[in-house]
Amino acid sequence: MDLLFNVQYEILLENKWMPVVRSDTAHSYAHKDLINPDGTKEKIFIGVVDLNEALTLADKDINENWERYKERYFRRMKI
Numbered sequence: 001m002d003l004l005f006n007v008q009y010e011i012l013l014e015n016k017w018m019p020v021v022r023s024d025t026a027h028s029y030a031h032k033d034l035i036n037p038d039g040t041k042e043k044i045f046i047g048v049v050d051l052n053e054a055l056t057l058a059d060k061d062i063n064e065n066w067e068r069y070k071e072r073y074f075r076r077m078k079i
């Protein structure tokens with residue numbers, strides 16, 4: 001069985017959890033979705049075939065860059 005994963009960073013905004021960035025294998029390959037406040041996504045191919053390595057990189061990416069992803073999300077909010 002192939003390894004499937006979903007690693008997601010969310011923020012609590014107005015009492016609702018909002019996804020900000022997600023790495024997963026939902027389309028049969030490892031990729032990252034940068035999610036905008038309007039729900040649109042920018043899909044980025046992770047570039048790793050080994051899914052165990054992709055999972056490790058996805059977890060590391062969110063741990064190291066969550067503040068940057070949060071700032072990006074707020075910059076794109078329409079106020």
